[in-house]
Amino acid sequence: MKRFAVGLLFAHLTVLFAASVVQAADAPQDRVVAMYFHRTERCPTCQRMGGYSEEAVKTAFASQIKAGQVAFYDVDFQATRNARLVKAYGITGPALIVAKIADNKVVSHRNLDEIWLKVRDKSAFFRYVQENVEAWLPQ
Secondary structure, X not given: OHHHHHHHHHHHHHHHHHHHXXXXXXXXXXXXEEEEEXXXXXXXXXXXXXXXXXXXXXXXXXXXXXXXXXXXXXXXXXXXXXXXXXXXXXXXOOEEEEEEXXXXXXXXXXXXXXXXXXXXXXHHHHHHHHHXXXXXXXX
């Protein structure tokens, strides 16, 4: 039964991965991508940071997400499958990166390192993240 559950989980993850690849391929050439990089094992503060990051992006930019102009990803920076991203963005610990994509290439990115100063103020955290995403939205 355990093997069946593991196999079912693997099949589900494969379908989700394939769906995200299709979505990325259909994305506009100009867009903003927010990525919360985290360890495999997360402390409560890191879990809160990831949750806040995702909520800040998904609540403020729901229509842009649907149109493909904005995307949010959780990225385990300790997983070997993410090594290229980790190297590209210079990740050494938990971080929220916002990247501006133009003509399907990353033209600029920011590490929103002030999230750590705003962890106790959810509204300030949201404002900071949302302002940084908004600044790079295609006009």
